[in-house]
Each structure stands twice: as C-alpha cells, then as structure tokens.
Amino acid sequence: MAEQSFDIAIIGAGIAGNALATALSGNGLSIALIEAQPLIAPRLPEQCNLESFDPRVSALTPRSRAQLQRLGAWDSIAGYRQCAYRRMSVWDADGTGRIDFDCEELQASALGHIVENRAIVAALMERVTAAGDICCISPGRVEACNRLEDGRMAVSLEQGGDVTVDLVVGADGAMSRVREMMQFKTREWDYGHQALVTTVKVAQPHEETAWQRFLPSGPLAFLPLPGTGSERFCSIVWSLQEEPAAKMMSLEDDAFCEELTRAFEGCLGGVLACSPRFAFPLRQRHAVDYVQPGVALVADAAHTIHPLAGQGINLGLQDVAVLAEEILAGGDRNANPGQIELLRRYQRRRKGENLLMMTAMDGFKRLFEQEALPLRWLRNAGMRGVGQIAPLKQRLMRHAMGLE
Numbered sequence: 501m502a503e504q505s506f507d508i509a510i511i512g513a514g515i516a517g518n519a520l521a522t523a524l525s526g527n528g529l530s531i532a533l534i535e536a537q538p539l540i541a542p543r544l545p546e547q548c549n550l551e552s553f554d555p556r557v558s559a560l561t562p563r564s565r566a567q568l569q570r571l572g573a574w575d576s577i578a579g580y581r582q583c584a585y586r587r588m589s590v591w592d593a594d595g596t597g598r599i600d601f602d603c604e605e606l607q608a609s610a611l612g613h614i615v616e617n618r619a620i621v622a623a624l625m626e627r628v629t630a631a632g633d634i635c636c637i638s639p640g641r642v643e644a645c646n647r648l649e650d651g652r653m654a655v656s657l658e659q660g661g662d663v664t665v666d667l668v669v670g671a672d673g674a675m676s677r678v679r680e681m682m683q684f685k686t687r688e689w690d691y692g693h694q695a696l697v698t699t700v701k702v703a704q705p706h707e708e709t710a711w712q713r714f715l716p717s718g719p720l721a722f723l724p725l726p727g728t729g730s731e732r733f734c735s736i737v738w739s740l741q742e743e744p745a746a747k748m749m750s751l752e753d754d755a756f757c758e759e760l761t762r763a764f765e766g767c768l769g770g771v772l773a774c775s776p777r778f779a780f781p782l783r784q785r786h787a788v789d790y791v792q793p794g795v796a797l798v799a800d801a802a803h804t805i806h807p808l809a810g811q812g813i814n815l816g817l818q819d820v821a822v823l824a825e826e827i828l829a830g831g832d833r834n835a836n837p838g839q840i841e842l843l844r845r846y847q848r849r850r851k852g853e854n855l856l857m858m859t860a861m862d863g864f865k866r867l868f869e870q871e872a873l874p875l876r877w878l879r880n881a882g883m884r885g886v887g888q889i890a891p892l893k894q895r896l897m898r899h900a901m902g903l904e
Contacts, residue, residue: 506530506635508827508837509655509665511642512672513539515558515617516799516816518624520671522571523824525631527831532635532663533628534655536672539638541625542618544580548728550775553699554616557723557735558813559585559710561612567817568620576623577615583724584610587709611710614723614735617813637663642672645681645795653794653838667838668795669823674785676801682792688785691806693718694745696738698777699725700760703769706734713764717744720763734768736760739806745779782806786855790819790847794838798823803854815854822849 508524510517513535521533533539545552560568568574588611591598603611628634637657644656645668655663670678679686706724713720718739725733738760740748748756757771764771785804790797799816823846830842 503662503664504532504635506532506663506665508532508667508669509534509653509663510669510671511655511678512670512676512801513625513628513636513638514671514673514799515620515624515813516801516820517669517671518621518628519567519571519573519817520669520798520820520824521634522573522624522627522631523820524827525627525633527828529633529827529831529837530635531633532637532665534640534642534657534663535636535638536641537639539625539636541629542622544619544622548581548726549731550699550701550733550773553725553733553735553775554618555697555699555735555775555778556617557614557725558617558620559612559723560615561814562608562610564814564817565613567821568623571624572627573620573623576626577619580619580622581726582613582615582619583708583726584613585708585710585724586610587707588712589709590712590714592714614710614725642677642681645678647794651794651838665838666794666836667827667843670795670797670801671799671820672801674783674800674804676797678795679787679797679801682795684792684797685788686785687788688783691739691782691784693739693741693782694779695782696736696740696745696748696777696779698736699775700734700736700757700771701773702732702734702771705732706768711764711767713767715763717741722764722768732768738763739782749777749779790851791840791843793840793843796823796843796846802850805857811857815857818853819846819850822846 507529509532510521511534513533517533521531524531565574568577586603588601601611603609628636639659641658642655643658646654648654648664653665653668655665655668657663668678670676672678706722708724710724711722718741721737722734723737725735727733748759751759753774756777757774761771783804784806787797787802790802798819800812802819803815805812805815826842826846827837830837830839835842
C-alpha cells in the first residue's frame, strides 16, 4: 500500500473507534479507520435462544443511548434486540443491607438498556460504511507510530505502507499498541479476580430488573435479556478469585447451574441451563495522561475499570463524545486536530469523571470484600440508609444514568 494522508487515523474498529469515526464524519475531515482484523460486520442471529446471545453485553445508560441515537445507530440496535431495565436491586450476601432503584422514582422510562456488544458494533459499522469520508483499512496491524519533524504522525502498517495524519487516536482496547508505542505511562494493578460471563436460562421472569448480589468472593450480576414466550434469559457477570473461578469453569453445565442458583439465592428460581462460559482477568488500568501532541487515547486504551457497575462502555462513549466535540470546535477555529491545547481540553473534561468512577468502583469492591463485623454492619446500615433518603437515592440514580 502506498503512503496515504488523512486528517485523523483512528486505530481500532470496536465500539469506541466506530463511534468516533461516525461522530466526526460529515464535517470536512478525512478519516482513516484502521483495524488489525478483517472489518466484517458481526453476524446477528435471528433466533432468540440460549446459544444465540453474545456473551459480551453492555448496560447502556440513557446518556449513552441518546449518544447512539444522535449517531444514527440506536434504531438499528432497537430493531434487532435489547432489553430495557426499569429496576435495579442490589444486596449484601452477608447481612440485611439492600437497596432497590426504580425508574418511576425519576419519572423515567428506564434506568438503562442491556445490549449485546456485537449489535452495537454492527449498527455503528452501518454508519461507517455508508460514510464517504471514512476510509476503512483492514486488516491493518500497526507496526510503528512515529512523530515526524513537521509535527504530523506516521503510522506504519505491517502489511506495508504508511498513513500520515495530524492526529492518531488509540481506540484499540486495554492492550493498546498505540499507548505502548507512544510510551504513555499508566497506573495499574491486578485484582486477582476473573470475570466469568455466560448467558443463562432462568425459571422465573427477570421483571426487567438488573440484579446484583455482593458476595465475599465478589459481585454477581444477573442482567435481563429479551426472551420469547416462556423462555427467560439473563446475562451473568460473576467476579471470582482465580481459584474459585477456575473451579467454576471446570464444572459440568448442570453442576455449574446448581452453584449459580445457590450463589444467587434462587432469586429467579433455578438456573436451568447456560451457554458456553468465558473468563477473563480483571485489571484496573489508567493512563497518567490521555494525550500527547498528535495522539489521544479513548475508552479502554485510556482506562479500564472493574465491571461491577457496568460503567466501562459508558465512560468510553463519553470519551468519544467529548473528543469529537473538541475536534469539531477546534475546526471552527481552524485549529489542527492534533494540537496539544485542543487535546488537553479533552483530557481535562474526561479525566476527572473517569477517575471518580474508577475510585468509587474500586472502593465498593474493596468494601464488600471486608469480613470484619464492624465494617459489615456499617455497609449494611449504609445501604439501608441510602434507600430511605429519597433525595440522596435519586441523586445516585441520576448520576448512574448519566443525567448529571
């Protein structure tokens, strides 16, 4: 491939990369979307059964849904399948602490929507492929990323050829090559936990509720999925220490379903069946800086967070929204999209919110691991107290929904 020149190169065609390309499209910019794997739209099965769901799902806040609506992607997602959750129930396995949220307390139609990740990617890819100003380069694995003497960036691809741009955006996930090549410093640590994910069939209706039980071994979430007739499905995310996670992964399906029913206190009746299970290590990571001259990181390339509140994708989509706003506002001032002053405005607007959410989730995770009786009493009393103070409870709900 010969050398090509663009205004912006986005590395990674997952949710964040596709969303950013779509947000920038139609504004006089030339955009390269570079993906290491062949860029093929995910297959969306027509049937609705245990084996047809993507094991990777996201809990989209109303703010994220509105963003996808503005990008022209939500109608395709909703036309395929999604499940609104109108209530959330959270309780402590080691006590009486419990808090329940209901969208009616805020006169809202839903607290959020559970959506399969591949449905989000497919909807965004429709927008990308229809855009005349986005050049998709795939497979295109980045071999090197260098700053040129004139301040532009050169992205070299293993398949041959260079792409020169004013701005490189690393949207290439938690193991970001852009972050590594440009030597961004990070603060990170392992949780010593695995996240076990699968789809399950349950005996009783999920009542459009997202359920989460805090166990000493880690949080267990049951997230509602669409069903048909008497078929009722949930996506689970179970955070477990490495040894118990390995044990759960090794069990036969029937034995695993029995363990899962026990861990969830049979709140939806028995877990009747499960799809193939997957487990991945949990690691918190945060880039000290999100930007350099001509380079920006977004979403998991900039920060990864414990999945206990399902906020990772929502933080990433807000990174995308803010970076796009700053680039387009800069364009109105004839500013180069790789200008460091422009990129620092993006970092200032996003870093504080991301750090606050990451710190809160880490604090919750550590608090619910504590077995000392005074701490157990304190957290249970705290949960009950929050549930009884309507203004505080509503403030928490609005924040979790991305409404403030």
